[in-house]
Amino acid sequence: MNPPRTWSPQPGLVGLAWGLAAVFLLVTILSSDPVSRVFLGLATLIQLALGAYGTFVRPRLLVDDSGLTVRTLSGARQLPWHEVKVRLARTRRLGRETATLELDWRRGEHEQLFVFTPLDLGTDPHDVADVLHALRP
Numbered sequence: 001m002n003p004p005r006t007w008s009p010q011p012g013l014v015g016l017a018w019g020l021a022a023v024f025l026l027v028t029i030l031s032s033d034p035v036s037r038v039f040l041g042l043a044t045l046i047q048l049a050l051g052a053y054g055t056f057v058r059p060r061l062l063v064d065d066s067g068l069t070v071r072t073l074s075g076a077r078q079l080p081w082h083e084v085k086v087r088l089a090r091t092r093r094l095g096r097e098t099a100t101l102e103l104d105w106r107r108g109e110h111e112q113l114f115v116f117t118p119l120d121l122g123t124d125p126h127d128v129a130d131v132l133h134a135l136r137p
Contacts, residue, residue: 002135006059007121007128014054021047060120061128063135068103070114079105081136088129089115101125101132 021044028040053073062069067080085104090097101121103114121128 002065004062004064005131005135006063007061007116007123008057008059009054009119010122013119014051017047017051017054021051060122061116063132065135065137068132070103079103083107086129086132086136088125099125101128 024040024044024047028037028044031037031040057071057073060071062071067078068084070077070079083105085106087102087104089100089102091100092098099118101116103116105112105114116125116128118124
């Protein structure tokens with residue numbers, strides 16, 4: 001029996017989002033220009049959303065012997081190993097290659113694609129894919 005493994009956004013980045021939200025809020029309150037207040041308020045809301053997302057979806061991906069658990073804003077979803085196809089996708093844009101981890105879940109006629117970026121996992125998707133392939137029964 002393997003111990004559960006988890007991946008989440010890096011705590012430092014989540015803390016940075018909360019910190020920036022606080023700074024933006026303070027600058028918004030202190031700003032006297034109405035146009036600046038609108039844009040700073042919008043930046044505050046975006047940072048609050050990013051901080052909340054990073055906080056509430058922890059752990060983003062959990063893996064154990066029974067399968068995978070994916071946490072989203074709507075809750076956690078348990079995915080048995082036999083219903084999940086694990087893929088590593090590579091995309092090249094603007095001269096830069098980015099890897100994402102894709103979990104293709106299918107049960108009968110229901111299906112869903114979960115895409116994880118390095119920010120979602122807190123590490124390189126290649127490493128996570130290697131662990132998932134090694135743990136898969």
